[in-house]
Amino acid sequence: MQLDQVKAVVTGGASGLGFAVAQHLVAHGAQVALLDVNDDKGHAAAQQLGAAARYFRTDVTNEDGVAATLKDAQAALGGLNVVVNCAGILGAGRVLGKEGPMPLATFATTVMVNLVGSFNVAKAAAALMQHNAPGEDGERGVIINTASIAAFEGQIGQAAYSASKGGVVGMTLPMAREFARIGVRVMTIAPGVFHTPMVDGMPEQVYASLCAQVPYPSRLGKPEEYADTVAFILQNRYLNGETIRIDGAIRLAPK
DSSP states (O other): OOGGGOEEEEETTTSHHHHHHHHHHHHTTOEEEEEESOHHHHHHHHHHHOTTEEEEEOOTTOHHHHHHHHHHHHHHHTOOOEEEEOOOOOOOOOSEETTEEOOHHHHHHHHIIIIIHHHHHHHHHHHHHTTSOOOGGGOOEEEEEEOOGGGTSOOTTOHHHHHHHHHHHHHHHHHHHHHGGGTEEEEEEEEOSBOSGGGTTOOHHHHHHHHHTSSSSOSOBOHHHHHHHHHHHHHOTTOOSOEEEESTTOOOOOO
16 A cells, blocks of 8 residues: 555554654655544644644544544545554553552553554444455555554563553454455554653653663664554555564563
């Protein structure tokens, strides 16, 4: 798929990895709908991107809301052939913390946003994409989910987060296999430690320590490097049903 043919929905699109994806796509001629729950950032992001972008306030865990928003986005963009799921929360905390066992609501909320939210958007998008006119190789659309290297090497305090991201990795292949009949590819990207708003305000020594843990290059990932990976997936139709790590060869220690 050529980037100037892309009509994309990007969840978590108001900041961080999602906004970097939207910037990259718009710069290459795509039309983008930004889905987020932060109205101020969402409207500002869409305004910054210009006429090729629109903002829709969306809770990815709301089934009916997501289905309606994707239809609205499809109408506004003049089609829908790409979804990039970047919405997510950290959900950090030990299972047995100082204040006692982790509340079940903490675990459930993390899984609901990161895993169920990604599934919710993906299935609603596929329901629309299946009606697209087929392109080369019969392609009708691409769904890209965001996991994390914590799906593979979760640290102490990441039980909820790792479980949610491990679920995203786990559903990639079966969804790709199922959607093969409608010409929709499904891929997942597992980023390492990236410079996003989540690390803003971090103490300098902690930031430096994080960078030092990355073998090469010894720094945090740049959001535009994630966006480059999205673009690569979109343009290479033989990428399907797989998770790509982008992490500078880091492997997370227990803590």
